[in-house]
Amino acid sequence: MEIILPCKLNSVEPITVNDENVLVVIGANGTGKSSFGRDIAERYPDFVERIAAMRALFISTSSVNFRDMISERLLSPLVSDYERLVLRLREEEYEAAVNYKEACKENPSLLPPVTKIDKIQEIWEKMFPYNRLVRKSGFIELAATSKNGSSYNASRMSDGEKIVFYLIGAVLNAKPNALLVIEEPEIHLHTSIKGSLWDEIEMCRPDCTFIYLTHDIEFASSRRHSKRIWIRSYDGDEKTWDYEIMEDNESFPEELYLEILGSRKPVLFIEGTDQSSIDIRLYPHIFPEYMVKPMGGCQKVIETTKAFGQLKDFHLLESKGIVDRDRRTEGEIEYLRQQNILVPDVAEVENLLMLEDVIKTVAKRLMRNSDSVFRQVKENVVKLFVKEMESQVILHAKHQVRKKLETTVDRKIATVEQLAEHVEMIRNNIHVHEIYKEIKNRFASYASQGDYQSILRVYNQKGMLPQSRLCNLLGINNKESYLKLILSILKEDKKDAQAIRMAIKKSLGA
Template sequence: MKIKLPTKKGIPNTNPEIDFEQLVIIGANGSGKTRFGAKIEEDNHLKTHRISAQKSLSIPKLVRPTSLEVARNEFFIGSNHPQQNVNEALSYKKSNRWGDNFNTHLLNDYEKLLVLLHTEEYETLSDSKEKNILSPITKIDTVKSIWEKVLPHRKLKIKSGVIETYPTGQEDNKYNASEMSDGERVIFYLIGEVICSPEKSMIIIDEPEMHIHKSLVKTLFDLIEIERPDCSFIYLTHDIDFAFTRQNAAKIWAKAYEGNSIWDYEILEGDMPIPEQLYLEVLGSRKPVIFLEGDNSSIDYEIYEHVFPTYTLKPLGSCEKVIQSVKSFNEQKGFHHIDSFGIIDRDRRQVDDIVKLNSKGVWVLDVAEAENLLLIEDIVKAVASHMGRDANDVFDQVKRNLISFFSDQMEAQILLHFKESLRKKFLSLTNFTKKNLDDVLPELNTMYQSIDKQNLFENIKLDFEKAASTQNYDSILQLFNLKNALIPASKVCDLTGIRNKEEYKRLVITILKRKDIVSEQISKGIDLKIIKTLHNNS
């Protein structure tokens, strides 16, 4: 969705434009985030549904359905009104939904939400009865489904005008939803508000993390976003942990409200690190950190975000920066008490190198590069099943295609590995110990002559030939370092009915977001492809 942002300090009479699917506005308390969101709603009120941070979580024990038109008007603009086109009147919405206090009014619409959910269910079931449609999925069914995925230890029971809850497996211990905890109530409320929002809405959620345990926040909003792909989301938050969970979101740093509908803010570009000042002004993450290669849009970041939900992930660009940052961060652990790790591509690294990296807290992929993760068996089979194909048959064909491609490329790949091994050996020549040139030159000659180049080549060749002769798929993924070529060569897209590599990547991420048995299996499969504690047994 493309919108004009509020006026930016230093750029009078100008409203920058932004195009987004998800937008995170992050800043300290008092930096004007709520007013920023309210201004966006004011400028786009016909297509915007805003959920306030200041809201009543009081749930009525019983509600009565009304007409669907009345329920929708009450929910969306705060009151029903006989006037046609009432949604066009911003002043009416400000007065009724926001109590003439557009920025900080205590939103009290839980009852209106429940009335709309029960009314929509009644209307849907009545309509389906006339059309002989069996068991239609209503909005309240969807809310129930997502709520139970986020809180698997609880179940909901939907009755006429009443909602009850009970511990999973203990239906005899039901109690009215009005007695739920704040966390359980706000999760139901947020799901319901989003599910009931009009089609193609821009949904603004102020302090989405409020009252919700940190371990549940990411799962909740992943599931909500999947359910409403027609909508765009704007989150207003001071929580860096939450901001990092919205991996593909555009981000704005709100610094201060200057008055007169002018804000001091910065649009953070995708390749721009979050400024240090931001970390000082907002509540910093206290979770352990994993530094990554690449940037926020790289495939490894998108994957690891779901495999390591209890970590803060920080892309740094190069593997050298990852290694150095882990070292520096861990040296300061006595000050910040946060564990730090790194993940880097294997990139033709030998066992000795991996052992040293592991000892320093740097984990190494057990595939040549991150993109190869998309071809591990668990992922290929999950995608095939999702697309309605025979998982075993698709994987067998992918395996045959990749083995064949590996055999064709083997000679060139051996030379590339040999070249990289030589580079590292030659780099080690600079570790001479002598102090003057006359002594250094003989030492260098001795070190150079000690490199058995033929043996080095033969050992690499042996590894490749063994992988090819045994048709060891895992070994091929570990050795095959040919960027952007493996997925097309495997023909996994053709075999699963997916148009191209980018769509295949997006589907893998979508499956990982679902937090079900399949996504858990994929996450474990990826985790097993990361070497964390390798010991050199040679």
């Protein structure tokens, strides 16, 4: 569907977006996000449904005309949008039960229908794993029951519990192919569930277009494969907005981060710029409590993490960084950790996907013999490492020699004679053959002992995963399919996700 966006400042031609399932409109408070959404709603009255969870909890008459409002007030007590939704769901549940009862007279083996309340219950309980929704008094009353057995009526749910219930139900009840304008989709939602909740809701209604109005940059970042619209300001008299459209592979500009820094969420700086990179796709699911910000190269991550930490008295936010291990020495790694920069116990981010516990968890998920799969992968990786050992040794030796040169050069040199003498001293003090021999013996020991974890720590080889035949052993197509499966498990946030997350965090020393 082509959507004409509101009037853009200094733009003559109308701005349109095509075939987008998700639009994220983000900006600081007071920049005109609600007016932006209202403008879109007025353009498409036959398609639009506006969802504002906080307002839905209170009495609302916005959906009826004046005559209907008077009639409703005279004949029945006012109800909120939330209460209206519950009434509609109860009506559907009753009708489904009656129809099912009648149908079973003809076909006793007929399975019961899946109603909207069933779908709401499934998602709601994923968000609140220590609670569950039950039906009382037949199917009329909803209650939440905790593990200790205490229960309370749905009307006594917390605002957060009600909002989750309402958001799921409101989207499920939307008309086909609706344009859903959702204000503050993150409100009253704990940071650990707001991304996963909307992932679940979006999957329930692939026919709809979701337009989120938010000031939460972490939520906006979680809507991958979306078109993001950054609103800077709004002129109410002219009804024009100063905004910028960003593709899903663009990072948010620094100016926007400064605007929204009030989110008070700890920041995790990582490597990568391309949204398809493993770092950017993986780490938000490993550290959902952090706002993950890709910085490009490792040096930029190091510099930014240190600088952000030095300004802690100003912004009060915790910050960490993650850089690949590559061929860093233990001394380098210890220095980085003192600067709040995590370094994994594997050579690079691809190797995290090859951790034993990660492989075994995925293998079990696919009903494979996890021990057998890992044993074969381990054998293949050891063979690959042996085959490429000489080149790997040289790479590590070059790195050590370069670091020794960097730390040995004395900058307090005044004459060419002093420089020549100093260079000769360096040559005599850096024993290349000894460095090479030590690394070669160590790597040979890893290979002979089948020390898989140590090989992952030193082996920089982006082709290791496909060459290990892991995907063939699991019965999946390729490395990308393997990564997508891991990400889907992490999104579920169940036992398998905990196992994968724990293995990766352990490798990072987190």
